[in-house]
Amino acid sequence: MMENIQATLNERASVTPNRTIKMKTEKVTVHYGQKQALNGIDLEVYERQVTALIGPSGCGKSTYLRCLNRMNDTIDAAKVAGTILLDGENIYDPDLDVVELRARVGMVFQKPNPFPKSIWENVAYGPKIHGLAKTKDELEEIVHTSLKKAGLYNEVKDRLDEPGTGLSGGQQQRLCIARAIAVSPEVILMDEPCSALDPIATATVEELIDELKQNYTIVIVTHSMQQAARVSQQTAMFHLGDLAEVGDTEMMFSNPSDKRTQDYIMGRFG
């Protein structure tokens, strides 16, 4: 296992990371009813980088991810406290519109969830709602660009009016990524985007993530340490609601300082 990850890291010529802070959280706690799911998370997410959140099941990484675009608002019992800043602005500020926030911080879910509409409609959904296109041609343009960016265009260009639910799992997930890109977000959150996909589809999505980071800030939750090693520049290790360790991906996997991270990476639990 270690050798594998090491090999992946060596393969990647690590570029000097750009260190502009895009999102920053301070003392973020989440309660589900009585149960505390996150115990004060401080984390910085850098612009145009991939930040991977890893950790055993139930450690709070998905809960944390869902705080970043306030998707936890949709769960009645969830109570979020602390500060979450996007470009220095508190996203839980009562003056801030959650709809606008979610347009800036998009999300791709664990299970591909295309709407039961045509491929074209799926991608056009967000731009239509936010009125991003003034004319039909502009909308057409957005749809095509988004599909191209998601690496799906060539596969579906002849059947844009067929239902999105008819695509294969991997294609569906890329359709969901295209749908998220179409509203031109600044940050894309991905919640285990490959967990329902086969290895080949996973590889395609990972390549896509690598390309997307040139334009977008990406935060990805993953169960696969190889995946974290392959796609991310920064890795945060969660454990039982705590942030166990955070640092450069390369550092984390070659020289973890926290015992829990060591154990997890060595496959002793999780």
Added chain:
Amino acid sequence: MSTFTIIAIVLLIGAIGATLGFRRGSALRAEGGRKPHSRPVYHASYVFTWGVIPALLVLSVWLIASPILNELNVRGDFPEGAVAEANLTDDLAYGIVESIGSGLRALPESERETVTAETPIAEAVPLFRQYGVPVASASADWMIPLAIERNAFQDISRWAMTLVVIALAAIGTFHGYRGIRTRLRARNKVESVVNSMLVIASSIAILTTVGIVISLVSESADFFARVDPWTFFFGTVWEPRFAAAGSGGAEGQFGLIPLLAGTLYIGFVAMLVAVPIGLFAAIYMAEYASNRVRSVAKPLLEVLAGIPTIVYGFFALVTVGPFFRDLSAQISGLLTGDYSAFIQAQSVLTAGFVMGIMLIPFVSSLSDDIITSVPGSLRDGSLGLGATRSETIKKVVLPAALPGIVSALLLTASRAIGETMIVVLAAGVAANLTINPFEAMTTITVKIVQQLTGDLEFTSPQTLVAFALGITLFVITLCLNVYALYIVRKYKEQYE
């Protein structure tokens, strides 16, 4: 011995057999050697099945066959010409014999012995009166011996049945018990018995439907032999003319159109009330209401569904109808100065409105289930793109739920079409053909009730028309239901 006692004894024998079977099965297991094929509980059920099922089958066949044989026997003994002489039919004569027979059973033992085959009816009648047994005036002397004969046959049959059934239970149990051995596939055998019971249960439902349809079809055929189908289906006047029945030629007019129009019109008004209110309620319950509100409000809404329709009916009659009438009087008074009501107390509007209220819980409850079953991941996907809740509902949830909602509405519509009591009380029984919703109309179901509760022979077209109406209604609701099922099936494929 009463039938219930016999059944109880059979079950008791079966239970004893089951206990023994269970012990034997456990013993087989304890013996070691080859492991028994089935667990003791299956051995027990195996013995029980052998003991109970054949015995109960014979019992039910006997209970059906014995009275038939008895009747055939007694009828064969009717004296030549006596029935015709008394101006009776065979059926009526046998009915009287039967009631004398059961009258005899009602007498105390000491009195019963005084009535013999030779007792003339004139002597027996005061005796029967004394014990409150009614006797038909057409009864004759020759009936008493037949009644005694019938009772004797009945007694013998019952004794024989008791013996045979209990013996069969015992033999069956013994046979089952003897059959228990290591390799006995008791489990599979018991399961095949269960299997056939399930098949029987479902075929009863299907056969009933088939039977109802056949009787509807044959009676309707009888009606259409007397009345031209063309005038029935396309006639615009409904006037069966009860008074003229049997007087030949003047059999009235059976035009379906006013009734069909009334049915559809009232149903339409009802849907106009029920669909928006029910659908909005469902959307609120499924998408907006917090768990606490939902847990209180949803059962309350469904209480509406538990109110008997007749209660809605008199609510319409005493409250809603007069309210609409008075309201219309006020409105016309304000507008024209003439305080005469333009809405009749019994009207399409009243019936449709009240029926609509009745249908709200159907629409809301069915639609609520359908909306809730739209996967949450679709909502997340839409919200995650920055759509508001109402955009999500309008553009993602409702389109995804639409086929299901349409089929729910079709099911509701078929209920509206079949509704009777509200219409009788709220829209009246006058078969008008009008497009004014403020006037009275009536529906197919109401006319069926009216035709069948009349005091007419069962072979007159006035009565038979009920079957033709019934089959028309059946075909309409069947089509709606089949179409609804078809849509539901298509909808299921989409998500699973």
